[in-house]
Amino acid sequence: MHKSKNSFLEWLVYSLIFFFLYDIIWLLVDLPDFLQSVNGLYPELLIDFALCGLFSLSSLCLNRWLFRQRRFWREGHGHRVFVQNGLVVLGFNLLIAGGCELLLSLVAPKLMMQDIWGTSFLFGLIASLVALIHLSMHFSDMIVLKGKENLALQKRYLMMQLDPHFVFNSLSSLAGMIGEDPKMAEDYVVKLSHIYRYILQHIDKEYITLADGTDFIKSYLGLLNMRYDNAIVLHADDLHGDRDECILSLSLQLIIENAVKHNCPQSGIELHVSLGRQGDMLVIKNNRIYANHNNDQSVESYGIGISNLKQRYRLEGEAEPEFIAHKDSFEVRLPIIKRKQ
Secondary structure: OHHHHHHHHHHHHHHHHHHHHHHHHHHHHOHHHHHHHHOOOHHHHHHHHHHHHHHHHHHHHHHHHHHHOHHHHOOOOOHHHHHHHHHHHHHHHHHHHHHHHHHHHHHOHHHHOOOOOOHHHHHHHHHHHHHHHHHHHHHHHHHHHHHHHHHHHHHHHHHHHHHHHHHHHHHHHHHHHHHHOHHHHHHHHHHHHHHHHHHHHHOOOOEEEHHHHHHHHHHHHHHHHHHOOOOEEEEEOOOOOOOOEEEEOOHHHHHHHHHHHHHOOEOOEOEEEEEEEEOOEEEEEEEOOOEOOEOOOOOHHHOHHHHHHHHHHHHOOOOOOEEEEOOOEEEEEEEOEEOOO
8 A cells, every 4th residue: 555655656746747847848839829728728738737647657667667677787788778778768658659649630630730740759758758867766776776785795705704714723723732632622612612603793793893802802812822822912902992983893813813823922932912003093013933033924924814804994995904014023004993873
């Protein structure tokens, strides 16, 4: 019932717009005839409005049919598809106009004013114009919606890249513990389940607050320290501030993973990770451990990670993260995002 009411109102609005445009053209082309019709020839005006209603109905029905035909809206065809649909609407309305002219010539020849290319064809052209406006509005909405869907899919894909990466690293660590220390492996599994539950809860979220990110990293480093004999030391500033200030979800996890991967912390050779704020940037910095006089931690060492982070920030329309390799340290600067309310 509600849908039928909306359809009727849409048809009525289009019919009134159609009738108004037709009257404007009539007034500009033949003012005396227009004034004469307004002053007494109401039957002619009623016929004109009926024709407006007919053409509006046919155009709206055709447009809705076109909207449902996926082959008319194939991705990649762009504005060519819109032009094709416009030509379909124009041809359809001119066909109806020809039928109306023929019918009126048989039923009411006096109303034809002896002009086979008369009023009905003008109605057809105006109806096509109104229908094209309707089509363009739908086409624009479709492009915006498609863009949002593609953006959401890209974000989802980038987030899912992080999930198997985390699982692989964690299971590799667990496999090494099982043979060496079964009790530690059991504790590791418990902590891993808590961390993984957190990741599953946040993998569909775009942002986390600075405070939540810091709390997660503390828990995550607790898990890693079970493997590295507490050789990873975190120095974190108090970031429990404005909850509207965020970073991208799981970005800190990726940065910590890279630092641990390339620095091999061990008893007596600690990896120090500092977490603090500088202006609109969250700065994560670690010392570079030169085991056997070699350390391959670099911007390139992030592989898919740096590409992932940059793409995610780019999709958010934010500044990209900065990766800086110093001689004795490695620094990542994440832009702090003001979350949209």
